[in-house]
Amino acid sequence: MSDHIFNVLFLCTGNSARSIMAESILRRDGAGRFNAHSAGSFPKGGVNPLAVKVLASMDYPTDDLRSKSWDEFAVPGAPHMDFVFTVCDDAAGEVCPIWPGQPMTAHWGIEDPAAAQGTEIQKEAAFVAAFRYLKNRISTFAALPVASLDRLSLQTHLHEIGRGDGASSARHPAA
Structure with a gap:
């Protein structure tokens, strides 16, 4: 079994909701196997309060979550990413930076909560649904025997995860 801890980056345009929730979910559920990060192509500069509320209500970490540019991860000295997942359709269609080391990529788009x-209850319900879809995908990903799969098999699994329940209508092959 590999002792390598994999770095994972979740991308969304604003980095205020979906990618933030994905970072928190993997940070807790993948602790010891994965380092979770999130970023946006055009970060909003703040984390959506409903994302924080839903994460906290599910006992997921909210400390150190911040909206930031993906440029932070494309500079010398930034953590080397093993996986990059887009969780919104806009980010999947944008020209991403060149990630050092050619990380595995996939599009896991879900609707923007x-x-x-x-009403506030209806809006919060959208965040709970997004959380559930992300948690299911991340749980499936975290259960994969990443270190023992060949690159092609792993890529196939990553794309299949993105086609699961809650997949947004737009389809992009990868980030």
């Missing part, structure tokens, strides 16, 4: 309309 921050775009939900209605």
Whole structure:
């Protein structure tokens, strides 16, 4: 069994909700196997309060979560990424930085809970649904025998995870 801890980057345009939640979920559920990070192509500069509320209510870490640019991860000295997952359709369609080391990539798009309309309860329900979809995908990913799969098999699994329940309507092959 490999002792390598894999670095994972979740990308979304604003880095305020979906990618933030994914970072928190993997930070807890993948502790000891994965280092979780998130970033955005055009970060909003703040974390959505409903994302923090839902994460906290599910006992997931909210400390140190911040909205940041993906440029932080494309500079010398940044952590080398093993995996890069886009969780919003806009980020999947954008030209990403060149990630050193050619990390495995996949698109795991889900609908933006921050775009939900209605009452506060309806908006929070959209965040809970996004959390559930992300948690299911991340649990499936974390259960993969990453160190023992060949690159092609692993890539196939990563794409299949992105086609699971809650997949947004737009389809992109990879980040």
